[in-house]
Amino acid sequence: MKRRIFVLVIASALTLAACGGGAQDGDSVELSLGSAAAPTNAMTPSAEQFKKDVEEGTAGRVKVVLQLNGVVGDEATMSEAVQRGTLEAGIISDFGLSAVEPKISVAGLPYLFRDMDEVKEHYYGGFIGEYNTEQLAKKDIKVLAWGDNSFRALSNSKRPVTGADDIKGLNLRVTPVPVLVDFFEALGAKVTPLPITEVLTALQQGLVDGQENGINLTASFGFGDVQKHMTVTNHSYSAVGYVINAKIWDSISSEDQAVVQKAAEDAAAFEIEQNIKDVETNRAKLEDAGVTFDELDAASVATLRAEAQKVWAEYEDEFDAEILDQIDASLGSE
Known part of the structure; x- marks a missing residue:
């Protein structure tokens, strides 16, 4: 690893x-x-x-x-x-x-x-x-x-994201946590880990194309002012x-x-x-500001989940076996 x-x-x-x-x-x-x-x-x-x-x-x-x-x-x-x-x-x-x-x-x-x-x-x-x-x-x-701190979504200024292939090539700010960085790199994104306090400037200057955060944080930090597209991926919870x-x-x-x-x-x-x-209030605010919300179909979600499972496998030696066993027993691996 x-x-x-x-x-x-x-x-x-x-x-x-x-x-x-x-x-x-x-x-x-x-x-x-x-x-x-x-x-x-x-x-x-x-x-x-x-x-x-x-x-x-x-x-x-x-x-x-x-x-x-x-x-x-x-x-x-x-x-x-x-x-x-x-x-x-x-x-x-x-x-x-x-x-x-x-x-x-x-x-x-x-x-x-x-x-x-x-x-x-x-x-x-x-x-x-x-x-x-x-x-x-x-x-x-x-x-x-x-x-x-919400389920996380994905926004960007380049194109709609309706499937895993749309993530390839995007330069994304990802929260500086290895499990998420590895996930988006596996999907073909160029990942730029940044603390949230630096994201708006990076988006404004075009240093990154997009970012992954919940709808509320995306709205409250003003990221929607410089993003055109958003997909509620729910790829991780915080x-x-x-x-x-x-x-x-x-x-x-x-x-x-x-x-x-x-x-x-x-x-x-x-x-x-x-x-x-x-969440609903801020989604409406983002839409009023010109952000288009795109949807993932069932096949795309399945593809993302399959990539997630590969990341899980990579981290079997990184996390305590006991907590992973509890996760498998209580939440399953899918």
Whole structure:
């Protein structure tokens, strides 16, 4: 298996230092919470709800400082900062968190989930979420809750994508996670891994033809303004973790931990519901902006699934056998 080292743009140490580092004043704790999501994405109001519930529930003993819209760096940078404790907390996708622990990208294997019912059963409330939570705990990151980052779709400025052959030759921004990079390379695309904070500029400058993200992120980051075609491939699912540095967590009293935990669970529940609702709204916005949505026929989906199975086979030695066995037993290989 060919291994890749992805070079990600790292935010400056001064920026991260400005986030706080678990600053405590007497019995108070200050949590800087980072997110790369755009203001119109459901993660943003969920962060605001989390802040309100935590500060009210702890009578100000735990304060939350929101660092949203990528101001403290891309998701890999934030994940590493939460691990170190230079950023106390974050709302970060599982793909972003995989920069700290690559094992959790098993959840992003192409065509792992068929629909949201399977996601809710096996990720949010099941063995995949539990596995990823356990792996991140070993890296000093505590997952308070899992939220929704959507099934992924494919957009581009060149041509309609109605079958696997249409992907060949496209220069695509793919999230810098090996399982997805390998999948699109197997389909004949030229892959350019970039953090999401750099995608719009790359699209505007013609450095890439297209990108793969959910409908909500595509709309909220303005990618639709420079894309003509979009296909709802549902080729991979991504969750979002509401996370906190483990040592910072341990510094909070048990009483206030209970408040923070419930606030995160409530914020994630709101985010999941809102993010699902936003898919149709944002699809309409993209269509109004001139984006044409194309469909895959059953034969094309079967072809993509067959290519996905080849990627699965390549990663048998990359992921823990136990989790792969659970996936096979619970979700099957098709």
